[in-house]
Amino acid sequence: MPALAGWCGLRFRDSTMFQLTVTTGFSGAHYLKGYDGPCARLHGHNFRVEARVSGCDLDSVGMVVDFKVIKKLLKAAISRFDHQVSNEIPPFDEINPTAENLARYLYDQLRPAIEEYGARLDSIGIWETDSYGVVYTPGG
Numbered sequence: 001m002p003a004l005a006g007w008c009g010l011r012f013r014d015s016t017m018f019q020l021t022v023t024t025g026f027s028g029a030h031y032l033k034g035y036d037g038p039c040a041r042l043h044g045h046n047f048r049v050e051a052r053v054s055g056c057d058l059d060s061v062g063m064v065v066d067f068k069v070i071k072k073l074l075k076a077a078i079s080r081f082d083h084q085v086s087n088e089i090p091p092f093d094e095i096n097p098t099a100e101n102l103a104r105y106l107y108d109q110l111r112p113a114i115e116e117y118g119a120r121l122d123s124i125g126i127w128e129t130d131s132y133g134v135v136y137t138p139g140g
């Protein structure tokens with residue numbers, strides 16, 4: 001992938017790297033179509049969203065990417081779901097807004113922006129509660 005050529009490129013697997021974690025969240029409602037249980041009814045969560053970003057090279061300040069930059073990008077990706085019913089917002093008007101689908105969607109939204117900073121988006125984690133969460137980590 002050309003955007004990463006100047007970054008870790010092929011040496012990624014055997015290089016020292018840094019993994020950054022930024023966590024934020026939003027409040028939202030959803031319901032799960034086809035689910036046999038109370039989650040089929042409209043309910044809300046204070047979702048916790050975590051982005052993991054990695055890179056090998058540090059800038060002149062000594063950072064892979066400024067935490068504040070990652071947080072700003074992550075908040076921009078989740079802003080359309082804050083205090084909304086996810087089922088009313090594409091693509092979740094067609095696919096169920098499960099934590100799994102939401103994590104994959106946010107990953108796909110955020111990845112290009114992170115790569116513009118010469119880093120890689122490793123995963124997006126979504127927690128619906130302190131006990132239940134999903135981490136989406138694409139292979140490859």
Ligand SMILES: [Zn+2]
Pocket residue numbers: 030039043044045128
């Ligand atoms: Zn739920």
